[in-house]
Amino acid sequence: MAQVVAESDCGIPAYEYQDINSTVFHVGTLAKLWKERLPADVYSFEEPAEDSSAQHDAVFGAEMALNCETVEEISTLCRLDTLKCYPEGESPDVETIPMDALDSLSSLRIRKTKQDYREQTISKDYLGRHENYVHELESHALGKKSTNPEDNIEEGELVLTVNILYPAIFQVRKRVKPHQTVMILGSQKLTQLRDAICCQSDYQITGEFSNTPDLAPEHISKDHFKSAFFYFDGVFYSDMRFPECRDLSKTIIDWTKSNERGYEKFQTARMENTTFCNLKIKVGYPYLYCHQGDCEHVVIFTDIRLAHRDDCRDKTMYPLLMRKHWVLSRKCFVCKMYIARWVTNQDSFAPADPCFFCDTCFRMLHYDKQGNKLGEFLAFPYVDLGTFN
Amino acid sequence: MDVNLEHALKNDCKTLLSRFQQTESVRYEEFSTVWRDMKFSTIFYGKLQPTEMRCFTKEVLSIATYYFFPPYSFQIRVGGLYLLYGLYHSQLCDPKEKIRIALKDWEEVVKFQHDIVNAQHYDTAYVLKKMFSAKAFYFTAMPRLLYYRTKQKVNKHAVCEDFRERTWKINSLVTEDSLEEILNVHEHYQKMKCAISRDKTQPDRILRLLTEDFPQELQNTISSFNRWLDEQKKKSTEKRPREKQQEDDGECEDMSRETEASARARMLANIKSRSFSNVAEASKSRRHRQAELGSSESGSDHGVQRKSSTKRKSLACRTKLAQKKSGVKQEVGMETAGQRFSMPVISEESDEERAVNRPPKKKRLS
Numbered sequence: 221m222a223q224v225v226a227e228s229d230c231g232i233p234a235y236e237y238q239d240i241n242s243t244v245f246h247v248g249t250l251a252k253l254w255k256e257r258l259p260a261d262v263y264s265f266e267e268p269a270e271d272s273s274a275q276h277d278a279v280f281g282a283e284m285a286l287n288c289e290t291v292e293e294i295s296t297l298c299r300l301d302t303l304k305c306y307p308e309g310e311s312p313d314v315e316t317i318p319m320d321a322l323d324s325l326s327s328l329r330i331r332k333t334k335q336d337y338r339e340q341t342i343s344k345d346y347l348g349r350h351e352n353y354v355h356e357l358e359s360h361a362l363g364k365k366s367t368n369p370e371d372n373i374e375e376g377e378l379v380l381t382v383n384i385l386y387p388a389i390f391q392v393r394k395r396v397k398p399h400q401t402v403m404i405l406g407s408q409k410l411t412q413l414r415d416a417i418c419c420q421s422d423y424q425i426t427g428e429f430s431n432t433p434d435l436a437p438e439h440i441s442k443d444h445f446k447s448a449f450f451y452f453d454g455v456f457y458s459d460m461r462f463p464e465c466r467d468l469s470k471t472i473i474d475w476t477k478s479n480e481r482g483y484e485k486f487q488t489a490r491m492e493n494t495t496f497c498n499l500k501i502k503v504g505y506p507y508l509y510c511h512q513g514d515c516e517h518v519v520i521f522t523d524i525r526l527a528h529r530d531d532c533r534d535k536t537m538y539p540l541l542m543r544k545h546w547v548l549s550r551k552c553f554v555c556k557m558y559i560a561r562w563v564t565n566q567d568s569f570a571p572a573d574p575c576f577f578c579d580t581c582f583r584m585l586h587y588d589k590q591g592n593k594l595g596e597f598l599a600f601p602y603v604d605l606g607t608f609n
Numbered sequence: 610m611d612v613n614l615e616h617a618l619k620n621d622c623k624t625l626l627s628r629f630q631q632t633e634s635v636r637y638e639e640f641s642t643v644w645r646d647m648k649f650s651t652i653f654y655g656k657l658q659p660t661e662m663r664c665f666t667k668e669v670l671s672i673a674t675y676y677f678f679p680p681y682s683f684q685i686r687v688g689g690l691y692l693l694y695g696l697y698h699s700q701l702c703d704p705k706e707k708i709r710i711a712l713k714d715w716e717e718v719v720k721f722q723h724d725i726v727n728a729q730h731y732d733t734a735y736v737l738k739k740m741f742s743a744k745a746f747y748f749t750a751m752p753r754l755l756y757y758r759t760k761q762k763v764n765k766h767a768v769c770e771d772f773r774e775r776t777w778k779i780n781s782l783v784t785e786d787s788l789e790e791i792l793n794v795h796e797h798y799q800k801m802k803c804a805i806s807r808d809k810t811q812p813d814r815i816l817r818l819l820t821e822d823f824p825q826e827l828q829n830t831i832s833s834f835n836r837w838l839d840e841q842k843k844k845s846t847e848k849r850p851r852e853k854q855q856e857d858d859g860e861c862e863d864m865s866r867e868t869e870a871s872a873r874a875r876m877l878a879n880i881k882s883r884s885f886s887n888v889a890e891a892s893k894s895r896r897h898r899q900a901e902l903g904s905s906e907s908g909s910d911h912g913v914q915r916k917s918s919t920k921r922k923s924l925a926c927r928t929k930l931a932q933k934k935s936g937v938k939q940e941v942g943m944e945t946a947g948q949r950f951s952m953p954v955i956s957e958e959s960d961e962e963r964a965v966n967r968p969p970k971k972k973r974l975s
């Protein structure tokens with residue numbers, strides 16, 4: 221009666237809400253359960269041998285206790301050629317939708333209409349910049365291996381796909397919210413994900429420097445305010461790597477404890493001591509990443525699976541950026557060429573408030589040759605996220 | 610992806626599988642004939658940007674994967690596997706997009722593999738093994754990527770009724786348990802009628818409101834339905850890759866064909882002979898729920914189940930249990946959140962208890 225245990229209890233994730241999110245499960249157990257169930261060769265990274273087909277047939281024959289001729293017959297019967305829809309040499313170009321298939325395939329008819337429309341309205345071979353960029357990210361690391369064997373991931377390793385949404389303040393009203401997608405390994409630490417998250421608020425420089433533009437610091441806020449936490453399923457994972465780090469979750473936990481607000485007891489753990497395999501999470505469920513005190517990102521694990529032979533196998537390439545929202549760079553308002561380095565408020569020279577300038581234009585407009593401030597304005601150093609595209 | 614396109618893709622898959630269904634075969638040869646006739650490989654043709662192509666391929670594979678799992682019938686699942694084989698190898702992505710199998714669905718793959726090997730569907734087994742060695746699968750936590758898109762209307766996979774496994778619909782309604790219960794109730798009913806009739810050996814004419822051999826008729830109907838089912842199954846498994854194999858393993862196959870349906874038929878026959886031949890005997894002792902199965906049934910857990918089922922449970926309750934045990938799980942299948950029904954644990958009753966429990970019933974009855 222071992223099966224009486226519900227699936228969620230024995231670590232097999234199921235749907236909590238159909239097609240929305242899974243039940244809670246332990247990530248490391250998922251890998252364990254898969255490896256218990258699968259024959260090792262099914263998830264191995266071994267490259268196919270020269271005579272892999274013959275080898276496959278021999279093994280199949282042995283398993284089924286069939287003689288060579290029978291196996292050969294079955295193999296011939298199921299060969300990939302049987303899927304070819306045109307005789308040898310008559311196959312049409314794969315970029316053209318064949319007219320003689322339109323009758324039998326309704327999806328082709330829809331795609332033909334779309335393709336015709338696209339060809340009429342948009343110039344040929346149009347490749348959106350964004351489209352191009354996404355593709356490059358997705359494919360740049362596929363199947364890559366490290367020359368150092370120690371840096372290659374092990375068979376049976378877990379690969380997690382994480383979506384990190386940009387905080388609400390940057391949100392545009394669109395169906396797809398701006399986000400970045402990262403692939404990370406089960407054996408990696410939460411801090412490795414934290415360091416891969418790219419957010420505008422980490423790149424802000426605090427302070428007004430209109431009187432002393434040369435003294436504007438190089439240091440960005442990331443270097444000043446290092447505290448951050450993830451919140452996954454009842455546990456706050458805080459980054460405590462540096463002595464100046466503060467446990468940001470403490471305030472929240474204290475708040476929930478006061479006045480008995482009806483929250484279950486939250487736990488705390490250290491981000492740098494936790495790997496993804498240690499986590500208990502739901503796939504598809506919105507969690508939280510908080511840094512810079514109050515910059516909050518929704519974090520969603522969209523997929524967890526065993527690593528595949530075709531994945532990037534160089535450990536050092538992870539976390540692997542798969543997709544990043546294209547951030548439009550702020551250009552200098554004067555030259556319209558260079559990316560902005562300064563932003564001004566209440567600027568008597570500027571046509572807009574706030575107004576963005578590159579370093580050269582900013583200085584030429586606001587200071588005389590000796591560097592004396594002209595007119596009234598407030599100036600803040602600006603770091604554009606677009607420079608990280 | 611575009612809803613219209615998604616819908617069209619589903620339709621194309623359904624058309625292919627429905628044509629495969631009409632062949633009443635599970636042979637790959639039949640499948641590939643339909644595939645070529647529909648020019649199914651061209652589903653990937655046309656100009657698509659690389660990212661579009663990946664999304665499109667993922668979607669097609671995801672749609673096809675549904676047909677490889679319950680609640681679809683064995684034949685459709687075989688067709689679903691061939692469809693995945695065809696799509697996986699015809700796609701134009703490099704490296705190829707993979708087929709996702711979730712941990713919770715793995716058990717079904719194992720069972721399926723077991724079934725095809727047992728029934729000696731070598732072409733099916735070959736295709737499945739070939740896909741494993743081609744590394745065509747991702748072994749995942751969940752069947753699809755999940756983005757928590759609650760507001761966006763998620764297109765749920767609507768089960769295609771024509772492709773469903775049909776057997777359990779009737780068999781979950783009339784199980785061995787419920788049939789036995791009907792027999793017992795009917796027997797009691799007859800006796801009650803006799804008891805209040807003038808002639809104590811048969812009910813008064815005015816009380817004969819029900820066909821007297823109703824349980825037997827029902828049993829006969831079920832048996833002939835099961836025989837028909839067996840024949841259907843035989844038909845669909847008959848056309849084997851090569852004639853010549855038929856001789857050497859014909860017998861073996863007959864064994865493997867001893868399917869659920871025929872096992873059920875045997876069990877029904879067993880109940881039938883027992884209940885009807887024992888009517889007189891049973892009525893003497895008034896053991897109206899004398900229900901142990903013969904030792905011929907040992908090894909099947911149905912027997913064990915019957916032994917331990919409580920004698921006090923109402924008919925409705927027992928029917929519910931019986932439904933739980935049989936097909937209903939399949940119906941629920943992939944749609945509900947992976948719930949699995951487990952066998953109800955019912956404590957065994959002692960003979961004393963039985964004795965204690967019976968008298969009030971007797972009183973009530975007579």
Ligand SMILES: [Zn+2]
Nearest residue numbers: 419421515516
């Ligand atoms: Zn942020």
Ligand SMILES: [Zn+2]
Nearest residue numbers: 552555578581
């Ligand atoms: Zn400028």
